[in-house]
Amino acid sequence: MHGFPDHLLKGHANFMAGRYMREKDRIRDLASEGQTPSTMIIACCDSRAAPEMIFDAGPGELFVLRNVANLVPTYQPDGGQHGTSAGIEFAVKALGIANIVVMGHGRCGGIKAALAPESNPLDAGDFIGKWMSMLGDLPNQLGQNTLMTAAERQTALERISIRNSIHNLRTFPYVAELEAAGKLAVHGAWFDISTGELWVMDNASGDFVRPLI
Amino acid sequence: MHGFPDHLLKGHANFMAGRYMREKDRIRDLASEGQTPSTMIIACCDSRAAPEMIFDAGPGELFVLRNVANLVPTYQPDGGQHGTSAGIEFAVKALGIANIVVMGHGRCGGIKAALAPESNPLDAGDFIGKWMSMLGDLPNQLGQNTLMTAAERQTALERISIRNSIHNLRTFPYVAELEAAGKLAVHGAWFDISTGELWVMDNASGDFVRPLI
Amino acid sequence: MHGFPDHLLKGHANFMAGRYMREKDRIRDLASEGQTPSTMIIACCDSRAAPEMIFDAGPGELFVLRNVANLVPTYQPDGGQHGTSAGIEFAVKALGIANIVVMGHGRCGGIKAALAPESNPLDAGDFIGKWMSMLGDLPNQLGQNTLMTAAERQTALERISIRNSIHNLRTFPYVAELEAAGKLAVHGAWFDISTGELWVMDNASGDFVRPLI
Amino acid sequence: MHGFPDHLLKGHANFMAGRYMREKDRIRDLASEGQTPSTMIIACCDSRAAPEMIFDAGPGELFVLRNVANLVPTYQPDGGQHGTSAGIEFAVKALGIANIVVMGHGRCGGIKAALAPESNPLDAGDFIGKWMSMLGDLPNQLGQNTLMTAAERQTALERISIRNSIHNLRTFPYVAELEAAGKLAVHGAWFDISTGELWVMDNASGDFVRPLI
Known part of the structure; x- marks a missing residue:
């Protein structure tokens, strides 16, 4: 027996009977012709902040990288295995993406751990602590x-961190070049997991505002 | 002006008017009480393989890490910033997840790049090449x-890679311990982006089969 | 000639023809029987943040004190002419008010002046600077x-200042006593002059949240 | 739980569904472009005499300071925290207001307390008594x-007090200078909370008359 979780099997049966049946032509075209998403989302693993849900996006629309606290490192071509950097490179160079959105969200567990390391039950050699150390002294200052x-x-730190990730994103030479050439746009967003609201970063000021409708 | 992509704003408006309105009580509870997903999915960034779509999952159900080609490294507490390991640690230690699913999919761009490095337009110092080197000699052998x-x-490599990631996952001491104690289950799955089918890995043999319904 | 502003005369004529005509019984009763508002609002002078507009309140409902940046001083019975303290005393002791709300708002000019005194065009002997000095070192710290x-x-300072005013309000002995006796409640609120939203202070945490509907 | 008064929450919901919806473009413009009211009203806290109601004024129209009995002190740059003076300074120097209206009203509790200190239930160390002492010997004479x-x-004292406040207002050097230069006008008004009538002060004689329409 495979022992595969039953809730996933049932969910997949729903997908097949629902969305797949309704959109199968489009889904099959996407399979045979390849994906051409215009937007990459760098989001958090949090179960309450799935980009496809937040943006009501269908198959083929969003290239989505998700790590703890939606962090982007600086450009470090040091031969290490940098998963987030690989995702950015793939999106920009292989897919020719037009937009990259760094999307944070409220009540983020990673940000919380960064702000209160003493209450973090993890030991000194942990991965979360090292991962969140990408924020450097920012949590401490705040x-x-x-x-x-x-x-x-x-x-505040959730938003500071998004600005920091966007800053780091621009240390990737091709991101900076394509952005300067007007071929790639970089955005910040913050999702309120309680109200459902999307707060969009103003590129000039760095402020997060809700787009007026 | 924020210049935020219009398709995302429209999608978010659909979310607010649709799913959010229908499920707002549950969404708000998840915000105030915290997430308690039972399952972590380690999936690919591919725009055609969103776990929430494939498993028809709502907010709070799946803790989702997505990197290029859904790779899991071995346990390497070397002080580096390991994003995937941080996600696994957070899921297991902070959230007490009961299932981890490594889910690959057909026509994966990362796997393709690993198989045909000569056709890869990326230079030697690239991140994708280094990232896919996590597969070691496997692509070469195949x-x-x-x-x-x-x-x-x-x-074949998409599936070999899932088995390799599951092997690596078990090098995390707490994953191995919890699995031995029957408190955590590790699974493999492969999604056919064309037919919509889910192929589930048999834990004993490593074979991928479609679950009979 | 009185030279009274024409826009005020026209506005008053509208009031007479509109609200007054519709509510004249109630208005005249309020005149003959005296006011018995249950709520005092301490608000800012800002033309965009009138409490009666924000709370859609009619005659007799709200006892409203408005000063620059809705500040409340500490209890200082030193014989000086303390206008805000006089208003609080009148509301609590003469009117037996049941609620006091300190309501701040976004883009407050007084708070802005406190945060950026160097860009303040006012000289050293000004009243605004002295008035805002009620915040002590808070602007500097932030x-x-x-x-x-x-x-x-x-x-952030708009909200910190509301918490500070509420703290000061509780230095008035009768406010503290009545609150302890459950006869008077003290609240904080922050009005978003752009979105129209009201953010209400959680009395336990001091956080500002939008009441869920 | 916030425990915020229910009548305020309901009133705010009415505001959002009513005035905000009808005037949101104007309200948002006022937020982003800043307030430019032409008129400051110095009024009383009385719940029956809200300037916005009396003048049927919308957001952005009136800069409103409200204290007990709408008193204006003389210009005293002594380093104290003078809230009313700070409001006047802000209106004149920061907003460049064109009109200041001191508006009293009938059955004013503050004026009543000043006239009948013996029936005042407040003790000698109170703030209201000290505040009303701004009228000096006027209540006693009358x-x-x-x-x-x-x-x-x-x-009579309500009107005498308005004339006294206007006198005090002119001790502010910039008020006197701008008035002399024809750039600022100072007015008195008295609102009848029973009949709804506005009585406007004749600047030459000091008399209060109802403007002829």
């Missing part, structure tokens, strides 16, 4: 601001 | 098998 | 946080 | 006039 509540500091 | 067609070799 | 954008710092 | 009824004395 953590000293006791005028803000814990939730306010968390939201 | 590439010499000229009895299989190119498509057969690709499907 | 102003050193350059990880946040100017707009983020402004929103 | 109180000895027993030819007038209590209601007549009250209305």
Whole structure:
């Protein structure tokens, strides 16, 4: 017996009877002709923040990389196995993507761990701590601001981290070049997992605002 | 002006008017009470293989890590910033997940690049090449098998790679311990992006079969 | 000639023909029987943040004190002419109010002046600077946080200031006593002058959230 | 739980569904472009005398300071925290307001307290008594006039106080200068909370008259 989780099998049967049946022509075309998504989303693994749900996106629309806390490292071609950098390279160079969106979200567990490392049950040699160390001194700087509540500091760092990831994204030479040439746009977004709202980063100021409808 | 992609804004408006309105009580509960997904999916960034679509999953159900070609490295607590390992650690240690599924899919661009490095337009210092080198000599061994067609070799490597990732996953001490204790199950799956079928790995033999319904 | 502004005379004529005509019984009763508002609002002078508009309140409902940046001083019975303290005293002791709401708002000019005193065109002997000095070192502490954008710092200080005013409000002995006796409730709120949203302070955490509907 | 007063939440929902929906373009413009009200109103906290109601004014039209009995102190740049003076300074210097209206009203509780200190339930160290002491000997002088009824004395002091506030307003150097230069006009008004009538002060005589329509 395979022992595969039953809820996944049932979910897949729903997919086959529903979306697949309705969209099978398009899905099969995407298989035979290859994917040509115009947008890459760099998002968090959080189960409450799936990009396809948030953007009501169908097959073929979004190239989605998800890691803990949607972090982007700086460009470091040091021969290491950099999964996020590989995803960015694939999106830009192999797929010719037109937009990259770094999307954070509220109540992010990774950001929370970065802000309160002492309450983190993980030991010193852990991967989450090392991974979140990509934020450098940012959590520490913000953590000293006791005028803000814990939730306010968390939201603040979620947004600071998005700006930081966008800054790092621009250290990739081809990202910077294509952006300068007007062929690639880089965006920030923050999803409120409670209200469902999308807050979009203003590229000039770095502020997050809800697009007016 | 934010210049945020219009298709994403429209998609988000659809989400708000649709799924969010229908499920807002559940979504808000998930926000206030925290996520408790029982399953982690390690999937590919491919726009045609979103786990939430394939498993018809709603908010809170799946903790999803997505990298190029759904690779899992071996346990290497060397102080480096290992994003996939951080995701696994978070899922197992912070969320107490019960299932981890490594899900590959057909016509995977990363696997294709690993099989045909000579046709890869990327230079030697690239991230994709280094990332796919996690497969070691596997592509090379398979590439010499000229009895299989190119498509057969690709499907074969997609599945070999899933087995390799599951092997690597078990090098994480807590994964091995919890699995031995019957508290965590590790699974493999392969999604056919054309037919929509899910092929599930038999844990004993390593074969991929379609579950009988 | 009185030279009274024409727009006010026209507005008043509208009031007489509209609301007054519709509600004159109630308005006249309020005049003869006296006001018995249950709620005091301490708000800002800003023309975009009138409490009666925000809460769609009619005559007799809200006892409203408005000063620059909706500040509340600490209890200082030093014989000085403290206008805000006089308003609080009147509301609590003469009117027996049941709720006091300190309501801030976005893009507050007073808060902005407090955060950027160097760009303030006012001289050293000004009243606004002295008035905003009620915030003590708070703007300075926050102003050193350059990880946040100017707009983020402004929103943060608007909310920190509301918490500070509520703290000060509780230094009034009768406010503290009545609150302890469950006869008076103290609240914080923040109005978004662009989206029209009301963010309500959670009394336990100090966080501002939009009430779910 | 926030425990925010329910009547305010309902009122705000009415605002969002009503005025906000109808005027959202204007409201959003006011948020992004800043307020430019032409008129400042110095009014009382009384729940029956909201300037926006009396003048049927919308967002952005009136910069409104409200204290007990709409008093204006003399110009005293002594380093104290003068809230009303800060509001005047902000209106004149930061907003470049064209009109300042001191608006009193009938049956004013503050004026009543000033006229009948013996019936005032507040003790000697109170803020209201100190605040109303801004009227100096005026209540006392009028109180000895027993030819007038209590209601007549009250209305008289309400109007005398407005003239006194206007006098004090002109001790602010910039108010006097701008008024002399024809760039700022100072007005008095008295609102009858029962009949809804507006009585406007004649600048030459100081008399209050109902404007002829």
